[in-house]
């Protein structure tokens with residue numbers, strides 16, 4: 315499936331989250347209008363076992379609710395506003411379910427589903443997400459990523475044809491993911507933090523047949539540097555800016 319992605323791929327991180335409230339349908343639809351190649355979203359389980367799209371473990375930063383997401387039922391989460399804290403023009407945006415995202419934009423873009431079961435490493439999130447992918451027939455349009463290797467292994471077991479990106483924390487905390495230990499996880503792309511990306515790391519991953527998708531790249535100098543280094547993809551909050559930069563660059567030299 316990664317073969318279908320352009321290189322470099324512009325992933326809209328939590329949707330077009332510089333221009334719309336993160337992880338909402340508004341942000342995903344805007345990312346598509348801004349010509350992002352793919353969207354990135356964060357999937358997690360509610361208290362009643364539904365899959366919602368939400369980044370933080372708690373509700374406080376981006377909604378008018380508070381407390382742990384995983385302590386709330388889907389019905390409770392649907393009562394909350396997920397747009398006003400970004401901008402009053404987005405008041406009324408709701409926390410979407412993964413199924414709603416699939417229904418609204420599943421046929422229009424590629425979707426990087428980050429499995430964010432970081433508080434409950436062995437919960438059933440991977441299996442629930444895999445079932446939704448099958449139900450919506452989106453096996454050719456999605457892929458997985460996670461900092462949680464257990465989640466990626468379980469997703470691989472459910473849907474081995476869908477490639478995964480192994481997320482690596484920056485610095486020492488993510489060293490294992492970038493090492494031989496990380497290679498025990500069935501990943502086809504390394505997703506390192508911007509501060510850890512070097513031409514050597516990209517070259518090493520390419521030698522192993524992997525792609526490199528870097529997070530989170532928002533400054534024009536960093537975007538240009540990543541493109542200069544022939545990165546395979548960037549996660550950016552501002553896909554409009556990244557597209558303008560990419561379109562303004564000279565075409566890569568033809569390989570003869």
Ligand code: G3P
Pocket residue numbers: 327354356369428459481505529530549
């Ligand atoms: O997938 C890249 C990025 O989303 C990982 O970090 O915390 O933004 O989900 P985070």
Ligand code: MG
Pocket residue numbers: 354355356428
């Ligand atoms: Mg994420």
